[in-house]
Amino acid sequence: MNVITVPPSLDDQTFEQVLEQLAPLPADARILIDARNTTWASPYGLTALLTLAQTRAEKPQFMPPERDDTSSYWSRARFFDYAGELFEIKGKVPARGTERESRTLLEVTPVSRSDDVHKVVERIKDKAANILTQNLHLESRAVMGFAMALSEACQNIVEHAGRGGWVAVQNYNYRKRMGRHVVQIAVCDAGVGIRQSLESGNRRPLTDRWDDGVALETAVIQGTSRFPDPGRGQGFKGIRGYLRKWKGKLAVRSGTARVAEVPPWDDDVVRRDHLAPMPGTQLFIMIPEELER
Amino acid sequence: MAPHTIDVCAVLRSAVNQNYGNLLTRDTGMAVRHQIERELAAHREGGITSLDFSSIGLMDYSCADEVVAKLLVLLQNDDLTRGGYVVFRGIGEDHLELVESVLTHHGLALVCLCEDGKPRLIGRVSEAERRAWDMVRVRGHAAPAELADEFGFGEDFVAEVLDELSRRRLVRRGSNGFQALDVADMVQ
Helix, strand or coil, X not given: CEEEECCCEECCCCHHHHHHHHCCCCCCCCEEEECXXXXXXXXXXXXHHHHHHHCCCCCCEEECCCXXXXXXXXXXCCHXXXXXXXXXXXXXXXXXXXXXXXXXXXXXXXXXXXXXXXHHHHHHHHHHHHHHHHHCCCCCCHHHHXXXXXXXHHHHHHHHHCXXXXXXXXXXXXXXXXXXXXEEEEEEXXXXXXXXXXXXXXXXXXXXXXXXHHHHHHHHHCCCCCCCCCCCCHHHHHHHHHHHHCCCEEEEEEECEEEEECCCCCCCCCEECCCCCEEEEEEEEEEECCCCC | CCCEEEEHHHXXXXXXXXXXXXXXXXXXXXHHHHHHHHHHHXXXXXXXXXXXXXXXXXXXXXXXXXHHHHHHHHHHCCCHHHCCEEXXXXXXXXHHHHHHHHHHHHXXXXXXXXXXXXXXXXXXXXHHHHHHHHHHHHHCEECHHHHHHHHCCCHHHHHHXXXXXXXXXXXXXXXXXXXXXXXXXXXX
């Protein structure tokens, strides 16, 4: 059994540590994901863990967080609703109960069809409007763009992934970098990934270099889709435009690369190559609290 | 000409059998557009149809691309003598930026009746097209010769600009020159 240790704080950056531990192992290796010492997870962390389980040929084992407040939060965020099918869970999992977590805008939710996107947006639109305007102090017109970004991000699964994925949205205080409230949208799938998606539509650009990084830039930055229809590919362009306006961040990971639209408050790099491999596409959007108003 | 209005929200609810009132996802947009196309086909003979978005809630790029951009492309490529003019109503400030972005992406433009009741040209148009459109709108109708002096260019140039506006279905070619899309007829 190969033990993969989940870091104490699980987000888009630290999830790379999980993938680095997995990289040397074949897809059918028996693994145990040990999250006992994990005390916090972002929506990206939770949805990426489920996605990771989907990529394994052998059902992985999973040890939940030991801290009651952490595991009960994961439970309320519905992580264990789906983890129970994807992992062999070793240890105690708290019952979800009926209490709704106030900072969770949208619990971990599966997305595979167009109708799922409608349900997701409809479910959170009122609460999102309150949080964007009251907690993040954004103008009310930010709400329409938020719904657009969420919808377009989820549609990438429906249109391109070839299999279902997960979405989660959370409002929290991002003390580590900003000391401000943020809303994070995470959308993760274990589908074909952006490179293979573009190749399937013969949409690979005429360049000598062709890898996951180039494919990501082609799709996310240049707005190319696998479909030749000129109206396609506007989703990422729209998301990027929205995030530029509200000083938000977008990061998209696929295969062994990651590209990011980095706002002034962050010091992330715009592109990373040669990362540990991960099938599918994993995306997160972060919208920060506005301070100047 | 009898006014004809299509309530886009009613079409949405009927086309995809849902009660949300949001124009989201490409599948939804495609279904809505197909139904609008069928309704337009039944009211084409030179008429102007008002597409009423006032009950629409949220909107995304994929759906707007299907409902707005693809519909306009279809109308522009159709035979001008068959009519098929549309004016958009009820596009709120929240939707406007998104719709404009989709139009610009495709090099399209549309006539929109805004909240203040005035028609507005949104999307991608040249300066000359915008000026000519505005002159026709103020007059109700105009022939190229009537506009040439004010325009500051020759009649041929103005005729060319108005022809292009007509091809793009932003004005109507009529017996007395070019006509503004008669918004007053449609306000019910």
